[in-house]
Amino acid sequence: MSQENRLDKTTRIxxxxxxxxxxxxxxxxMFLKYYFHDxxxxxxxAAEFSISRQAVYEHxxxxxxxLEMYxxxxxxMEKHYRRVRDLEELKSTLSSSGVTHEYQSQMMDIVERLEAND
Known part of the structure:
Protein backbone atom coordinates (compact mmCIF):
# COMPACT_ATOMS: atom_id res chain seq x y z
CA MET A 1 0.00 0.00 0.00
CA SER A 2 1.42 3.38 -0.96
CA GLN A 3 2.09 6.04 1.65
CA GLU A 4 -0.75 8.19 0.26
CA ASN A 5 -3.23 5.30 0.36
CA ARG A 6 -2.15 4.47 3.91
CA LEU A 7 -2.69 8.09 4.93
CA ASP A 8 -6.13 8.13 3.28
CA LYS A 9 -7.06 4.90 5.04
CA THR A 10 -5.80 6.19 8.39
CA THR A 11 -7.76 9.41 7.95
CA ARG A 12 -10.93 7.48 7.07
CA ILE A 13 -10.60 5.05 9.98
CA MET A 30 -7.97 0.13 22.34
CA PHE A 31 -6.29 -1.57 19.38
CA LEU A 32 -7.52 1.04 16.92
CA LYS A 33 -6.30 3.85 19.18
CA TYR A 34 -2.88 2.27 19.50
CA TYR A 35 -2.58 1.52 15.78
CA PHE A 36 -4.21 4.52 14.11
CA HIS A 37 -4.01 7.31 16.71
CA ASP A 38 -0.72 6.51 18.41
CA ALA A 46 1.36 -7.53 20.37
CA ALA A 47 4.14 -7.09 22.92
CA GLU A 48 2.00 -4.74 25.01
CA PHE A 49 -0.83 -7.29 25.25
CA SER A 50 1.25 -10.50 25.11
CA ILE A 51 -0.50 -11.79 22.00
CA SER A 52 0.67 -12.56 18.48
CA ARG A 53 1.02 -9.96 15.75
CA GLN A 54 -1.49 -12.01 13.75
CA ALA A 55 -4.05 -11.71 16.56
CA VAL A 56 -3.54 -7.93 16.69
CA TYR A 57 -3.90 -7.73 12.90
CA GLU A 58 -7.15 -9.73 13.02
CA HIS A 59 -8.59 -7.55 15.82
CA LEU A 67 -16.70 0.68 11.48
CA GLU A 68 -17.36 0.39 7.74
CA MET A 69 -20.51 -1.63 8.42
CA TYR A 70 -21.84 1.01 10.80
CA MET A 77 -20.05 10.46 8.67
CA GLU A 78 -21.33 11.01 5.13
CA LYS A 79 -24.33 12.98 6.44
CA HIS A 80 -22.00 15.13 8.55
CA TYR A 81 -19.66 15.94 5.65
CA ARG A 82 -22.61 16.59 3.32
CA ARG A 83 -24.09 19.01 5.88
CA VAL A 84 -20.74 20.79 6.23
CA ARG A 85 -20.48 21.14 2.42
CA ASP A 86 -24.09 22.37 2.19
CA LEU A 87 -23.53 24.96 4.93
CA GLU A 88 -20.39 26.23 3.18
CA GLU A 89 -22.32 26.48 -0.08
CA LEU A 90 -25.13 28.34 1.67
CA LYS A 91 -22.67 30.81 3.20
CA SER A 92 -21.07 31.39 -0.18
CA THR A 93 -24.46 31.87 -1.85
CA LEU A 94 -25.55 34.31 0.83
CA SER A 95 -22.35 36.31 0.45
CA SER A 96 -22.90 36.77 -3.27
CA SER A 97 -26.70 36.97 -3.34
CA GLY A 98 -27.18 40.71 -3.40
CA VAL A 99 -29.68 40.68 -0.52
CA THR A 100 -29.57 43.46 2.04
CA HIS A 101 -26.79 43.42 4.57
CA GLU A 102 -29.29 43.09 7.42
CA TYR A 103 -30.99 40.04 5.86
CA GLN A 104 -27.64 38.51 4.97
CA SER A 105 -26.47 38.98 8.58
CA GLN A 106 -29.61 37.30 9.91
CA MET A 107 -29.16 34.34 7.59
CA MET A 108 -25.47 34.01 8.48
CA ASP A 109 -26.44 33.92 12.17
CA ILE A 110 -28.75 30.99 11.43
CA VAL A 111 -26.00 29.20 9.48
CA GLU A 112 -23.56 29.72 12.34
CA ARG A 113 -26.06 28.24 14.79
CA LEU A 114 -26.47 25.23 12.53
CA GLU A 115 -22.70 24.80 12.38
CA ALA A 116 -22.45 25.04 16.17
CA ASN A 117 -24.96 22.20 16.50
CA ASP A 118 -22.82 19.95 14.35
Whole structure:
Protein backbone atom coordinates (compact mmCIF):
# COMPACT_ATOMS: atom_id res chain seq x y z
CA MET A 1 0.00 0.00 0.00
CA SER A 2 1.42 3.38 -0.96
CA GLN A 3 2.09 6.04 1.65
CA GLU A 4 -0.75 8.19 0.26
CA ASN A 5 -3.23 5.30 0.36
CA ARG A 6 -2.15 4.47 3.91
CA LEU A 7 -2.69 8.09 4.93
CA ASP A 8 -6.13 8.13 3.28
CA LYS A 9 -7.06 4.90 5.04
CA THR A 10 -5.80 6.19 8.39
CA THR A 11 -7.76 9.41 7.95
CA ARG A 12 -10.93 7.48 7.07
CA ILE A 13 -10.60 5.05 9.98
CA UNK A 14 -9.93 7.90 12.41
CA UNK A 15 -13.02 9.73 11.11
CA UNK A 16 -15.19 6.64 11.37
CA UNK A 17 -13.78 6.03 14.84
CA UNK A 18 -14.86 9.53 15.89
CA UNK A 19 -18.44 8.71 14.91
CA UNK A 20 -18.73 5.10 16.04
CA UNK A 21 -16.13 4.59 18.79
CA UNK A 22 -18.68 3.80 21.49
CA UNK A 23 -20.23 1.05 19.35
CA UNK A 24 -16.96 -0.91 19.35
CA UNK A 25 -15.82 -3.31 22.04
CA UNK A 26 -13.25 -2.04 24.53
CA UNK A 27 -10.57 -4.18 22.88
CA UNK A 28 -11.42 -2.88 19.40
CA UNK A 29 -11.30 0.69 20.67
CA MET A 30 -7.97 0.13 22.34
CA PHE A 31 -6.29 -1.57 19.38
CA LEU A 32 -7.52 1.04 16.92
CA LYS A 33 -6.30 3.85 19.18
CA TYR A 34 -2.88 2.27 19.50
CA TYR A 35 -2.58 1.52 15.78
CA PHE A 36 -4.21 4.52 14.11
CA HIS A 37 -4.01 7.31 16.71
CA ASP A 38 -0.72 6.51 18.41
CA UNK A 39 0.97 4.91 15.37
CA UNK A 40 2.08 1.76 17.20
CA UNK A 41 3.22 -1.14 15.03
CA UNK A 42 1.51 -4.52 15.15
CA UNK A 43 4.57 -5.87 16.96
CA UNK A 44 4.48 -3.14 19.60
CA UNK A 45 0.78 -3.75 20.27
CA ALA A 46 1.36 -7.53 20.37
CA ALA A 47 4.14 -7.09 22.92
CA GLU A 48 2.00 -4.74 25.01
CA PHE A 49 -0.83 -7.29 25.25
CA SER A 50 1.25 -10.50 25.11
CA ILE A 51 -0.50 -11.79 22.00
CA SER A 52 0.67 -12.56 18.48
CA ARG A 53 1.02 -9.96 15.75
CA GLN A 54 -1.49 -12.01 13.75
CA ALA A 55 -4.05 -11.71 16.56
CA VAL A 56 -3.54 -7.93 16.69
CA TYR A 57 -3.90 -7.73 12.90
CA GLU A 58 -7.15 -9.73 13.02
CA HIS A 59 -8.59 -7.55 15.82
CA UNK A 60 -7.77 -4.39 13.87
CA UNK A 61 -9.14 -5.74 10.58
CA UNK A 62 -12.35 -6.82 12.29
CA UNK A 63 -12.73 -3.42 13.97
CA UNK A 64 -12.22 -1.68 10.59
CA UNK A 65 -14.93 -3.89 9.08
CA UNK A 66 -17.29 -3.07 11.94
CA LEU A 67 -16.70 0.68 11.48
CA GLU A 68 -17.36 0.39 7.74
CA MET A 69 -20.51 -1.63 8.42
CA TYR A 70 -21.84 1.01 10.80
CA UNK A 71 -21.15 3.74 8.26
CA UNK A 72 -22.82 1.71 5.51
CA UNK A 73 -25.93 1.22 7.64
CA UNK A 74 -26.11 4.57 9.48
CA UNK A 75 -24.19 6.94 7.21
CA UNK A 76 -23.44 9.41 10.02
CA MET A 77 -20.05 10.46 8.67
CA GLU A 78 -21.33 11.01 5.13
CA LYS A 79 -24.33 12.98 6.44
CA HIS A 80 -22.00 15.13 8.55
CA TYR A 81 -19.66 15.94 5.65
CA ARG A 82 -22.61 16.59 3.32
CA ARG A 83 -24.09 19.01 5.88
CA VAL A 84 -20.74 20.79 6.23
CA ARG A 85 -20.48 21.14 2.42
CA ASP A 86 -24.09 22.37 2.19
CA LEU A 87 -23.53 24.96 4.93
CA GLU A 88 -20.39 26.23 3.18
CA GLU A 89 -22.32 26.48 -0.08
CA LEU A 90 -25.13 28.34 1.67
CA LYS A 91 -22.67 30.81 3.20
CA SER A 92 -21.07 31.39 -0.18
CA THR A 93 -24.46 31.87 -1.85
CA LEU A 94 -25.55 34.31 0.83
CA SER A 95 -22.35 36.31 0.45
CA SER A 96 -22.90 36.77 -3.27
CA SER A 97 -26.70 36.97 -3.34
CA GLY A 98 -27.18 40.71 -3.40
CA VAL A 99 -29.68 40.68 -0.52
CA THR A 100 -29.57 43.46 2.04
CA HIS A 101 -26.79 43.42 4.57
CA GLU A 102 -29.29 43.09 7.42
CA TYR A 103 -30.99 40.04 5.86
CA GLN A 104 -27.64 38.51 4.97
CA SER A 105 -26.47 38.98 8.58
CA GLN A 106 -29.61 37.30 9.91
CA MET A 107 -29.16 34.34 7.59
CA MET A 108 -25.47 34.01 8.48
CA ASP A 109 -26.44 33.92 12.17
CA ILE A 110 -28.75 30.99 11.43
CA VAL A 111 -26.00 29.20 9.48
CA GLU A 112 -23.56 29.72 12.34
CA ARG A 113 -26.06 28.24 14.79
CA LEU A 114 -26.47 25.23 12.53
CA GLU A 115 -22.70 24.80 12.38
CA ALA A 116 -22.45 25.04 16.17
CA ASN A 117 -24.96 22.20 16.50
CA ASP A 118 -22.82 19.95 14.35
Missing amino acids: NSLFDFYELLLTDKQQ DYSLGEI IKRAEQV EEKLGL
